[in-house]
Amino acid sequence: PPSPHSLMQKALSLAQQSPPKPTNYCVGAVLFNPSTNEIISTGYTLELPGNTHAEQCCIQKLAQQHNVPEEKIAEVLPPNVAIYTTMEPCNLRLSGNVTCVDRIIAARNIKRVYLGVKEPEKFVGENEGRKKLEQAGIECVHVPGLEEEILRVATAGHEK
Numbered sequence: 825p826p827s828p829h830s831l832m833q834k835a836l837s838l839a840q841q842s843p844p845k846p847t848n849y850c851v852g853a854v855l856f857n858p859s860t861n862e863i864i865s866t867g868y869t870l871e872l873p874g875n876t877h878a879e880q881c882c883i884q885k886l887a888q889q890h891n892v893p894e895e896k897i898a899e900v901l902p903p904n905v906a907i908y909t910t911m912e913p914c915n916l917r918l919s920g921n922v923t924c925v926d927r928i929i930a931a932r933n934i935k936r937v938y939l940g941v942k943e944p945e946k947f948v949g950e951n952e953g954r955k956k957l958e959q960a961g962i963e964c965v966h967v968p969g970l971e972e973e974i975l976r977v978a979t980a981g982h983e984k
């Protein structure tokens with residue numbers, strides 16, 4: 825099976841496709857089915873129209889593939905799926921849009937979140953999303969080793 829490092833590397837390569845902006849981060853995400861060792865969806869920030877997040881694009885693209893609304897994603901997700909995201913899921917968005925923590929919890933079958941870095945405190949202060957994910961029975965696993973590259977890509981649109 826692919827290593828967590830190789831899947832996080834894949835998520836980072838997706839993040840590099842995100843158009844840099846000063847008001848968010850360029851993030852990449854991969855939905856992985858450990859039962860079949862298949863990547864079932866990918867996403868990066870702003871990939872889909874609107875102010876979309878990487879994890880949100882992962883989920884919405886899979887829903888589109890199955891012709892279901894995002895709210896019914898649990899019906900088309902295999903059990904025990906994992907999401908790899910270069911930055912931990914947002915728990916508060918300055919835009920007020922639904923957070924990725926809430927989207928992941930609503931998906932029900934995403935049982936593990938692998939994250940490359942914690943969210944910096946620049947926009948929303950401390951991101952307490954991991955506690956909320958764990959309370960929902962979702963395991964959060966930090967994949968070490970790519971922090972510098974992930975943050976360099978994530979903040980490409982921020983003035984130096």
Ligand SMILES: Nc1nc(=O)c(N)c(NC[C@H](O)[C@H](O)[C@H](O)COP(=O)(O)O)[nH]1
Pocket residue numbers: 847848849850851868869870875876877878879909911912913914916917918919920921924943947948
């Ligand atoms: N995990 C994660 N994936 C993303 O694709 C992304 N862009 C962020 N970014 C988190 C950051 O906190 C929000 O981008 C700002 O709070 C602005 O909020 P909007 O993005 O405009 O809703 N975090």
Ligand SMILES: [Zn+2]
Pocket residue numbers: 877878879880913914923924925
């Ligand atoms: Zn988000």
